[in-house]
Amino acid sequence: MIGSTRLIGLIAMAGALVFGAGPISRLAVAEDGEIMIEAPWARASIGTKRPTAAYLTLVNLGAADRLVGVGSPIAAHASIHRTVRKGGMMSMVPAGPLDLPAGGRIEFKPGGLHIMLTGLRKPLVKGARFTLTLRFARGGNQQVSVPVASPGARKPPQ
Amino acid sequence: MGRLQAIRIGLWLITGIALVSVTLAYFLLAGGNPRPKVMRTGTPTIAAKFSLIDGNGNPVSEKDYRGRPLLVFFGYTNCPDVCPTTLSTIAEVIDGLGKKAEKLRYLFITIDPARDGPKTMAKYTAAFHSKIIGLTGTPAQIRSAASSFRVSYKKLKAKNTAKSNEKGYDMAHSTAIYLMDSEGKYLAHFSYGDAPGKILEVIRKHVK
Numbered sequence: 001m002i003g004s005t006r007l008i009g010l011i012a013m014a015g016a017l018v019f020g021a022g023p024i025s026r027l028a029v030a031e032d033g034e035i036m037i038e039a040p041w042a043r044a045s046i047g048t049k050r051p052t053a054a055y056l057t058l059v060n061l062g063a064a065d066r067l068v069g070v071g072s073p074i075a076a077h078a079s080i081h082r083t084v085r086k087g088g089m090m091s092m093v094p095a096g097p098l099d100l101p102a103g104g105r106i107e108f109k110p111g112g113l114h115i116m117l118t119g120l121r122k123p124l125v126k127g128a129r130f131t132l133t134l135r136f137a138r139g140g141n142q143q144v145s146v147p148v149a150s151p152g153a154r155k156p157p158q
Numbered sequence: 159m160g161r162l163q164a165i166r167i168g169l170w171l172i173t174g175i176a177l178v179s180v181t182l183a184y185f186l187l188a189g190g191n192p193r194p195k196v197m198r199t200g201t202p203t204i205a206a207k208f209s210l211i212d213g214n215g216n217p218v219s220e221k222d223y224r225g226r227p228l229l230v231f232f233g234y235t236n237c238p239d240v241c242p243t244t245l246s247t248i249a250e251v252i253d254g255l256g257k258k259a260e261k262l263r264y265l266f267i268t269i270d271p272a273r274d275g276p277k278t279m280a281k282y283t284a285a286f287h288s289k290i291i292g293l294t295g296t297p298a299q300i301r302s303a304a305s306s307f308r309v310s311y312k313k314l315k316a317k318n319t320a321k322s323n324e325k326g327y328d329m330a331h332s333t334a335i336y337l338m339d340s341e342g343k344y345l346a347h348f349s350y351g352d353a354p355g356k357i358l359e360v361i362r363k364h365v366k
Contacts, residue, residue, distance in 0.1 A: 043242055046235070046285050053238040083239050089310055090240050090350060091330030110243040111351055117238075151285040152246025 034062025035100065035139055040132065040146040041156035042117070045124040052124055053081075053114040054132060054146055055156075058106045066137040067106070068097040074130045076119025083111050092116070097137070110154055124148045206230065206342035208303035210267065210295040213280025218293065220342045226263045227345070227365050228338040232309045234270035234329050235282040240350060242286070244333060249287035250354040251361070261365055264290045269311035269331050271300050307336055337361060 035058055042054035058067065070078040080096035095113060098106055108114055115132070117124075124130065128148045133141050149157040206220040206228055229248060233241035245266060252259045266283050268274035271294050274282075279292025295303065304311060311331035333350040337360065345364050348357050 043238075044285075046282050050235055050282070051238040053242075081239070085350075086330070087310070088332055089312070089330040090333045091314060092237075092239065092328050110239060114239050150246075152242055152249050152287075154243055154246055 035060050035065060035136065035142065037134065037142065037144045039156045040144050041149050041153070042115075042124060042130070042132075042146050043153055044126045044148050044151045045117075045120055046151060048120040048123055051116055051118040052120070052151075053110075053116055054078075055108040055110065055114055056132075056144065056146075057108065058100055058104075058134075060100045060102060060104045062102065063138065064102045064104075065100045065139050066097050067100060067134060068137050069135040070096075070115050071133045071135070072117060072130060074121050074124065075117035076121070078115055078117050078132070080113065081116045082113050100136075126150050204308050204336065204338075204344040204347075205306055206336075206338045207306035208267070208293075208295075209299055210293040210303055211276055211299075213276050213283070213292050215276045223263050223265075224342070225340050227261065227340050227361075228263050228265055228336070228342070229361070230265045230267065230307065230336045230338060231333075232267050232269050232304060232307070232311065232331055233333070234268050234331070235274050235278055236270065237329070240333055244335065244350060245283070245286040245290065247352070247354050247357070248290060248335065251357050252287050252289050254354055254358045255361065258362070258365065259289065262361070265293055266290050267293045267300070267303055269300060269304060269309070270313075270329050271295055271297055308332075309334075337364065339364070 038057040040056035043052050045052040072078050081092045082095035083092055126148055129145050131143050132146045133143050135141050147157050209219045212218045231244055274294050276294055279294050283290040283292035309332040314328045335348040337346045339345050346360050
């Protein structure tokens with residue numbers, strides 16, 4: 001099982017390199033899972049007291065799984081949120097856990113799903129990286145290195 | 159008193175009573191069924207009208223910006239998704255305007271004055287663009303400013319709030335960006351997610 005998972009990961013990495021899908025840093029492959037974590041990024045924070053958000057895309061190449069939680073050593077709290085529109089206003093609601101069906105894809109992006117990071121232990125500075133842990137029901141804990149973009153970024157850093 | 163004079167007085171009396179009755183009836187009926195005022199004029203009744211506090215703690219009102227078209231957005235600094243996205247859109251619009259950017263003023267008004275003081279607003283807006291002006295105020299000042307733009311907002315109850323948020327609450331709020339003319343009158347508004355290019359096009363049309 002692990003062998004085939006690694007193989008899928010290798011094929012995905014090779015594919016990304018061969019077809020020029022961008023630098024390898026933008027494509028993280030969960031080591032022991034069949035879930036690809038693509039293009040992770042976060043916005044630089046304004047100090048440590050304001051929350052910030054991280055975004056990424058999950059692609060499930062294996063069997064159905066579920067994202068049950070998130071965490072990071074740089075934040076006291078990390079949670080899955082969704083921005084919703086209701087009665088002419090926008091707000092955020094807790095959104096986890098998220099089902100990830102076989103072949104499914106979940107995109108976290110501004111104005112939609114995001115990973116909210118609060119209680120930052122240090123400011124997130126543009127150009128830095130931090131570790132984000134995604135907890136899957138089947139796939140277990142998967143770590144991904146997240147590059148920090150500017151506070152006003154709307155897409156992953158190039 | 160002759161008969162004719164009696165008739166004349168009688169006629170005057172009848173005329174007087176009739177006049178008073180008609181006048182009374184008019185006021186009573188009109189008072190009971192006031193005619194609806196026509197409020198619709200073709201443009202939304204949105205106007206820039208506010209007394210707020212700037213990043214240095216100084217009072218400001220719409221009069222301080224007379225002669226300058228305004229781009230106005232309401233939000234709060236504990237907002238990790240919608241507000242940074244919109245502020246970065248505004249920052250891109252400012253850069254896209256080039257020299258014309260000097261003609262406008264760009265206001266970010268908090269709807270969470272309990273947590274967003276003048277210094278917080280100044281520091282927050284500076285992270286997006288030096289030309290964005292962060293404004294706060296008393297809860298009453300914020301209510302009044304928001305109402306002049308027809309902006310709604312509310313503090314969310316704990317059950318709808320991420321437990322993890324600082325001091326434990328989030329806000330729901332209108333997310334439109336308003337373009338106001340140099341007299342503080344409504345010109346156009348943009349919705350969350352509108353591309354900077356679209357906003358630029360409208361501003362260039364209105365601001366010569």
